Amino acid sequence: MPDPFVNQSDAWIGRTIGDRQRYRLDRRVGAGGMGDVFLAMDTLLGQQVALKLLKDTLVTSLDLKKRFEREVAVSAALKSDHIVEVSDYGVTAEGFPFYVMEYLRGQSLGQLLRQQRQLSIERTVNIITQVCDGLSLAHEGVTLWREKATVKEHIQVVHRDLKPDNIFLVPTTLGELVKILDFGIAKIREDRVEYTQLTNMFLGTFHYAAPEQIEVEKDIDGRADIYSLGIILYEMLSGTDPFGLGLNTRSINQMSWALAHTSKPVKPLRSQPSLSNLSPVLEAVVLRCLNKAPSDRFASVNDLKIALQVATTVETETVLPPRTQHDIEDKTTNKTTIRPLTPLSPIVTKSTNINNSTVIRPMGDRTIERPIEPVAPGVTDTILSLGQDSLLEIITEIIGPIASTLIEEIAAQTSSTKELVENLFLYLSTSQQIEFEKKARGLLQKSGTQTRTGQTQAIDANFLQQCEEYLAEIIGPIASSLIQEVMETYPQISPADLVNMLAEKIPNAKQSKKFSRQLIG
Template identity: 65%
Template structure:
């Protein structure tokens, strides 16, 4: 390795055990290495091969780090993390690893084409990223020296270039790329820690990551996701550098991440329609202090899902929906659409309640237009509202119109209402239209309703039509 080979040097060369992989052409170059399209000659499939960057090969510590992190990345078996197939060293001494070949586009390419994305599409993509990161942040357990070692992984280089979108019949499937530069957090020791080396991309790096703090954890990835979310929704960065163009110095990004407050998302042009909840989630990711961010990607994912779920009932979130179960009455009820076709549940919006009530919820039942009774008709129970009193329920039955007496008619006795009394129940009888009496006829008594009292329930019963007496 007297001089670093060029990218063209690798074209057509074979690497790996038994010269398994043929390098076809370069695809891209990153901070840690160069990426090539290659062919797995054993199975005849295309793969992606990444070589450690020539400037890092000379460092024994970096070589050890690269090999260790490749092994750990291969252990991250998630549907949302690109799969590591193989690894090895070229005859020239360059470490490499082999990944599955994905057909699609990076999030960077999508943003260049569409500028900004909808909230729903943004949440769908970042939610899948969170699922992949969740497994990495939880860590993997590997065998070591006859024992077990638990290792937590922080990506440290999340950016649109490392988020890959694979089109499927069910929508975009997201894969996270480039865990090869990940920061390994070992609960016992960090054997490959580089104390004074920044690895990542300044534009998306968390403040504590730029400062090379030793307690770097998963919340650094959450900060990077905040920058990505901001960019996906606004086609801008949180610090206004997009106005100045692309030639922004690394020092400018370092100062902005450390000291500049992010501009509120809804103040960006074209973002006025975004909800306050969306803005709050993004800005929480961008907190300078890691303790003020989401505690985990699972918590972030939950917040993202909540802002895309439609609210139940009215858009006025200060009112709670009321669930009313209609009684088995014969009078009509308002036709209200309900998703519960089997259980006849009608949902209404609460509009008010008695301020003196101690109930947690108030149920309001709309009253239908009361039908006009006919003589002798039995009407269904019709509950009526009451203002005060110790009543469990009040049921009122409409009385028929009392007939007008004729000359010589003997009217039935009509008891007057009472003012008070401690009665558990009061029974009122509703008389049908009184028949025309004949001389000597005795009519049945006709009780009248009461005005008030401490009653648990009031029941009114309707009497059948009285038979006609004979002289």
């Protein structure tokens, strides 16, 4: 019989425990923060299972014992194809609580990354979207029973310790099946049992912990898990961490990780070796997960999942050929051949079609059709009336010098100012979108003041005729229609803004600049 006060986990090997001595412990296969995991034989059913036993050194702690028992209840309630299944629970004769899980054959994501370091975009997205499916159930909430199953309560669960070693990959005939392991330190929101002396301790792995976890905030929610997924995504795609701490993560002390999460900026994903051609849309998805403030991340794992699926579609599209005169003429008959970036709505709550098209996401040997909802209304006439220079000025103030590159990347794949602005907004949090709107109003008010004081002039018929003549030389007879469209949409537009908006319609950059110089210098 093992001594309950000695840390000798291997002494359990060969023992049988549980009701009717049902489980025989054959070998130890791992250890979590709360207990040791054994490969065991269910002698009643004749099948292998995984059995987790509370660590010897922790069994005397009442708080930790309660937490372990709560882990059992949480894990048993989380019924998902993407969360490891708990099938039984018991206590040994010596008072050691344990629970029984399905035995998974495969490897952890941590093991895979130690072998390959970098994964393909397709495999990365496939793995993380399945993790999102599992977390979605936990974040939405489960029902737990208490007081001998006489009282039930619906609660939300946050994992708080997501890391590659807690993500397990099971090969199947339908492709790679992903399972989340170890809800051992899961945060149950609004759970009274949570408020023990453990609440003031950091629980988790510093390497993947969200800033609010390190600061030991009480109201941690699912966005903490989204931050951890951001770190994992970054490492799966790049083979390194987001803060430039180095590839040998074992040599980095915990304080370095804590300071990085709370105060160090994230390195652009496309600045990493071999990722310079990565889609800026996919980069934006990953970096949004890594915002320091929870409010600037995705609101839910479902939003993150949809954004990843759309970003993958953009990533795999072929490069579009340069626009031609034929393309521009097609636009007037609603037959434009230029496909805009598929929107990545940060507030998607349900799935609908975009232009009657459906995003196809490969998953192993399966193909799943997932309609994607368009961007929610939020791009106002105020913003659309800005010229591209004004857009660049505002977006640079909000996100920094990467703005010019971002606008160039998006503009190359969009065919109108509205599409450009809609896709720019995908890179901004809600608070940043509000800030954008305020700055746009400020610029337009300033422009209106200048007009009233004579610094700019109203548009007269001669100026419009001159615009049409110059524009027709470049794009042909549709020039008149384009000018009329702009004037009807923005009747108070200034001459300079009119020229800027018309210049954006010209696909050739040199011709666009020449047009602007001819009219406004």
